[in-house]
Amino acid sequence: MGSLHNIVCCDVLVVGAGLSGIAALYKLRKLGLSVKAVETGPELGGTWYWNKYPGARVDSEFPFYQLDIPEVWKDWKFTERFPDRNELRAYFKHVDNVCKLSKDTYFNAKAYNMSWDESRGIWTVSMDTGLVIKSKYVVVASGSLDKPYTPNFPGLDEFKGEIYHSREWPDNATLKGRKIAVIGAGATGIQVVQESAKLASELSVFIRRPSTCLPMVQRPLTDQLRNTQRDSFPELFRDCRLSWSGFPLKRGPKAMETPAEQREAIFDETWAKGGFAFLAAFSDARTDPEANRLVYDYWKKKVRAKISDPIKREILAPTEPLYYFGTKRSPLEQDYYEMMNKDHVKLVSLLNNPFEKFTQNGVIMKDGTTHEFDILIVATGFESFTGSYYKLGLKSRSKVELQDTWASEIHTYLGLMISDYPNLFTVFGPQGMQMRLHILLNC
Numbered sequence: 001m002g003s004l005h006n007i008v009c010c011d012v013l014v015v016g017a018g019l020s021g022i023a024a025l026y027k028l029r030k031l032g033l034s035v036k037a038v039e040t041g042p043e044l045g046g047t048w049y050w051n052k053y054p055g056a057r058v059d060s061e062f063p064f065y066q067l068d069i070p071e072v073w074k075d076w077k078f079t080e081r082f083p084d085r086n087e088l089r090a091y092f093k094h095v096d097n098v099c100k101l102s103k104d105t106y107f108n109a110k111a112y113n114m115s116w117d118e119s120r121g122i123w124t125v126s127m128d129t130g131l132v133i134k135s136k137y138v139v140v141a142s143g144s145l146d147k148p149y150t151p152n153f154p155g156l157d158e159f160k161g162e163i164y165h166s167r168e169w170p171d172n173a174t175l176k177g178r179k180i181a182v183i184g185a186g187a188t189g190i191q192v193v194q195e196s197a198k199l200a201s202e203l204s205v206f207i208r209r210p211s212t213c214l215p216m217v218q219r220p221l222t223d224q225l226r227n228t229q230r231d232s233f234p235e236l237f238r239d240c241r242l243s244w245s246g247f248p249l250k251r252g253p254k255a256m257e258t259p260a261e262q263r264e265a266i267f268d269e270t271w272a273k274g275g276f277a278f279l280a281a282f283s284d285a286r287t288d289p290e291a292n293r294l295v296y297d298y299w300k301k302k303v304r305a306k307i308s309d310p311i312k313r314e315i316l317a318p319t320e321p322l323y324y325f326g327t328k329r330s331p332l333e334q335d336y337y338e339m340m341n342k343d344h345v346k347l348v349s350l351l352n353n354p355f356e357k358f359t360q361n362g363v364i365m366k367d368g369t370t371h372e373f374d375i376l377i378v379a380t381g382f383e384s385f386t387g388s389y390y391k392l393g394l395k396s397r398s399k400v401e402l403q404d405t406w407a408s409e410i411h412t413y414l415g416l417m418i419s420d421y422p423n424l425f426t427v428f429g430p431q432g433m434q435m436r437l438h439i440l441l442n443c
Contacts, residue, residue, distance in 0.1 A: 006132060010034040013125055013135040015114075015392065017105055018046020020427040021141035022092075023067055026099055028139075036133060037105040038125075044101060045092040046143055048085050052169040053377075054199075055191035056085040059332040061275045062221060063229050064247060066091070068237045072098050077226055081219050081275075082332070106131060113393040114138065116422060123423065126393075137423045140389065144428040147387030150378050155358035159376060166192060166379045175199040179372065181362070184379030185211050187331035192379050197339035204371045205340065208350040210316045212299055212325055216332035217274020247276065255282035255291035267298045279326060286326050296325040306337040315349045316340060322351075346371070385430040386410070396420040406430075 014024045017039035028035045041049040048056075058065050062078050076094050079087060096102050106127070113126040125133045148167035150156075156163075164173060166188045180200040182193050185207035197203050229236070239248040252270075255263055263282075270277040278299075284291040303317040316337065340347060348371065356364045362372035383390075386406065394402040397420050405420065412418050415432030416425055426432065 006130065007134065008036060008131065009134045010036045011135060012036075012137040012139060013038070013123065013133050014139045014141055015111055015125070016046060016141035016143060017041075017044050017101070017107075018048075018141065018143055019067065020143075021046065021139075022095060022099075022101060024139045024141055024427065025101055025104060026067075026069065029104070035104060036135070037101070038109045038111060038127060038131075038133070039105055039107050040110045042107050043089070043092065044096050044105070045089055047145070048088045048092070050146075051085065051167060051188075052171070053164075053166045053188065053192055053379075054175070054195035056188075057082055057191060058084075058088060059187065059216070059275075060247075063233060063236065064240060067095065068233075069095075069099070070233075073230065073233060077221075077223075079221055081221060082216055111392050113395075115395045115399070116397045116424075118397055121423075137425070139425045139427060140392070140394075140429065141427040142388040142392065144385045144388065144432075145382040147383040147391060149381050149383045149387070151380055153355055153358055158360055159358045159362075160360045161373065162375045164375065164377050166377065167382065173375075175375065177201050179374045180204070180377060181206065181371065181373040181375070182377045182379060183207075184381070185209070186379065186381060187211075187329065188381075189379035190331045190333050190336050192377055194334060194336050194339055196377065197342055197345050200344070202344055202346070202373070203342075204346045204348060204373055206348045206350055206355075207315070209322050209328070210318070211328065212296075212330045213303075213333040213336055214276065214278050214299075214330050215271065215274045216334050217272070218334055245276075245280070249277065249280040251283040252281045254284040254288075255294050256284060256288055258282070263294070264298075267295075271298075271302060275332065276330070279330065286324075289324070292324050292326070293321070296321045299325065303337060307341050309341065312340060312347045315347055385428075385432075389426075389429060394421065394424075397422060 011033040012028050012035045014021045014035060014037040017037050021037055022044060025035055025037045043049055059082060062081050066073055072095050076091060109127040109129045109131060111125050112128055115124050117124055122134050122136055123138045125138065148165045150165060164170065175196055176199045178200055179202045180196050181204040182189060182196060183206045190211065190213060193205055236248060240246055243249060244251070252266060258266070266281050270281040282291055282295065285295045286292065300317045304313050307313040307316060339345060353365050353367050356366045362370060364370050390403050396405055405418070410430045412426065412429065412431045415429055418424065418426065
């Protein structure tokens with residue numbers, strides 16, 4: 001926006017200008033309300049501005065990771081089945097060009113105090129820029145995975161090399177020819193390892209429990225495919241809203257009632273499709289332990305075939321599962337297992353051999369072995385769901401800070417509202433439906 005006034009009044013304030021904040025700003029304006037948004041970053045896009053680590057890419061496939069706004073999607077062309085960060089940033093610029101959202105958004109502005117005025121029935125929100133916004137309603141769309149989390153590793157402050165949390169990636173980071181260590185095996189860790197292995201002279205990967213990664217099966221999008229699917233966007237998006245998963249996936253038959261030969265064919269077909277199709281292969285995979293084991297054993301067979309080193313093979317795809325398949329999110333990989341199979345990539349399991357102490361040059365393990373590296377990449381996640389809320393300085397009608405409101409337990413109404421915080425709505429917060437499914441198209 002243009003010059004900042006000290007106090008701004010509006011009907012609704014949207015905190016955050018990622019996908020949820022964009023959707024809220026767009027739709028609330030359509031209702032004729034006076035709406036303003038504030039965003040910590042310098043542009044629309046939220047997480048796709050902040051997460052700059054190599055390999056950052058969405059794992060929701062085309063055409064589902066986009067806003068259901070016809071005037072936006074009718075003229076936009078994604079180039080890949082799973083767009084990367086750069087393409088998504090370009091998409092948000094297109095959204096802004098079409099919807100003119102920046103004119104109602106204050107960028108580089110961080111909310112630090114949000115309090116309710118009972119006598120006037122308004123929220124007063126103070127920004128670190130000196131701006132104060134007063135509104136009748138507030139929509140908190142600050143994200144569920146925003147505040148980075150680094151465990152209190154012993155001696156980490158003694159390490160003299162460079163430390164990068166994936167959420168705080170520096171613009172001038174240089175990985176080529178360096179000795180690199182990566183901690184983490186979630187979706188971000190998988191993407192970072194895939195790219196770091198191509199650049200590092202040595203790569204040490206530390207994981208506690210391996211992820212059950214599925215093949216992404218990335219591919220470029222043709223004009224014919226884009227045009228064909230665009231014609232059916234309204235029906236596809238409707239089906240997403242009605243789906244059990246947020247994607248138009250149909251539940252497969254029960255594995256335990258399917259003949260072995262047919263079952264194998266279904267496994268092969270869904271595996272070849274890539275993405276999350278494999279997770280919907282059989283409807284009883286998450287309710288019947290025997291069916292779940294059949295799914296795991298097929299996954300294990302496919303993954304172990306890619307790994308020649310027997311020690312790495314057992315760590316990444318153990319003979320006996322460490323948890324039920326599907327109870328931990330399955331990241332999508334492009335060449336993760338091929339990279340892990342490289343000779344210059346070391347894999348260290350933390351399950352029975354945790355860190356003993358970090359040193360100036362690396363780390364000592366519990367068994368006394370040492371690993372040296374120049375760069376430590378910490379892909380250990382976030383203070384999920386609550387972290388981004390606690391940063392806002394939210395105070396209830398009773399003048400109680402949100403951290404204290406939730407000190408003994410987190411309690412919300414359907415993950416959308418919080419008792420004693422009137423006219424405040426939460427998106428992607430604790431207990432919200434995003435814990436179960438993909439909700440972008442429901443924004």
